[in-house]
Amino acid sequence: MQKTVLITGATSGIGKATAKKFAQNKYNIIITGRRRERLEKLKEDIKEKYRVDILLLNFDVRDKQQVQQSLSGLQGSWRRIDVLVNNAGLAAGLNTIQEGSLDDWEQMIDTNVSGLLYVSHVIMPLMVEQGHGHIINIGSIAGKQVYPKGNVYCATKHAVDALTKAMRIDMLPHGIRVTQISPGAVETEFSEVRLKGDKEAAANVYKGFQPLKGEDIAEVIHYVTTLPQHVNVNDMLVMPTAQANANTFTKKE
Numbered sequence: 001m002q003k004t005v006l007i008t009g010a011t012s013g014i015g016k017a018t019a020k021k022f023a024q025n026k027y028n029i030i031i032t033g034r035r036r037e038r039l040e041k042l043k044e045d046i047k048e049k050y051r052v053d054i055l056l057l058n059f060d061v062r063d064k065q066q067v068q069q070s071l072s073g074l075q076g077s078w079r080r081i082d083v084l085v086n087n088a089g090l091a092a093g094l095n096t097i098q099e100g101s102l103d104d105w106e107q108m109i110d111t112n113v114s115g116l117l118y119v120s121h122v123i124m125p126l127m128v129e130q131g132h133g134h135i136i137n138i139g140s141i142a143g144k145q146v147y148p149k150g151n152v153y154c155a156t157k158h159a160v161d162a163l164t165k166a167m168r169i170d171m172l173p174h175g176i177r178v179t180q181i182s183p184g185a186v187e188t189e190f191s192e193v194r195l196k197g198d199k200e201a202a203a204n205v206y207k208g209f210q211p212l213k214g215e216d217i218a219e220v221i222h223y224v225t226t227l228p229q230h231v232n233v234n235d236m237l238v239m240p241t242a243q244a245n246a247n248t249f250t251k252k253e
């Protein structure tokens, strides 16, 4: 039977590349995000290229009612989700705590932590009922280390790290796999969002070294799902070769 993957935050970057990777491997795909026109465009591209079924759900993961309505309303075979990729997330701002913006903090906490929980709260019971599934949470090197001005973003990714461990305990009796993939620097729209649309400053973040691409992480996400059922990758830290830890890079001028 054809499998189904649900990917949050599929309008860009890692999520978009993951949708394409799973479609290439003949999964039916549920793509979600706030930007409807991007979801529609991706749906058309995937349908034409890979000829799999694709369902578009347009919601904000911060809005628990929208999340519940969209996901509880899944019908028929769309309720049989084999893989959930909790990817939607962002960093907003790069400041010390004393200079930080309360709105930025709320946006990060509501998206990266509450959003991941709201989505999982609907999908986990479906996986328990069907007796199988694989949850993949996108963490970060920022969930392993704290770097200057990373404070609240790092805290949200440390929370993803803790929630992944908690989910693994909750899902253990049900044979459902739970994996965290924690990337280092990936060139997506991440820095443009963090730096509030400053494209030049965002491009500078990736200057002088070869960052990861969304496709690299998509490859790893798909790989962990291909392992035999009795094998679970608990946690994978995936870095550019030119990055040793959160703030140590080798860069050419």
Ligand code: NDP
Residues within 6 Å of the ligand: 008, 009, 010, 011, 012, 013, 014, 015, 032, 033, 034, 035, 059, 060, 061, 062, 087, 088, 089, 090, 091, 111, 115, 138, 139, 140, 141, 182, 183, 184, 185, 186, 187, 188, 189, 190, 191, 193, 214
């Ligand atoms: P992008 O900005 O390219 O993509 C982020 C995705 O998240 C978009 O599809 C966006 O969709 C979605 N999203 C953001 N806020 C919401 C929301 N409130 N509701 C629904 N969807 C939302 O960045 P990346 O692809 O890099 O980021 C994906 C994940 O990877 C994030 O969790 C990020 O923290 C993590 N990560 C990124 C790294 C990097 O260096 N790029 C490194 C480590 C981890 P839309 O705006 O349409 O809603």
Ligand code: 8X3
Residues within 6 Å of the ligand: 139, 140, 141, 142, 150, 183, 184, 185, 186, 246
């Ligand atoms: C994104 C990578 O190092 O900017 O999670 O936090 S980093």
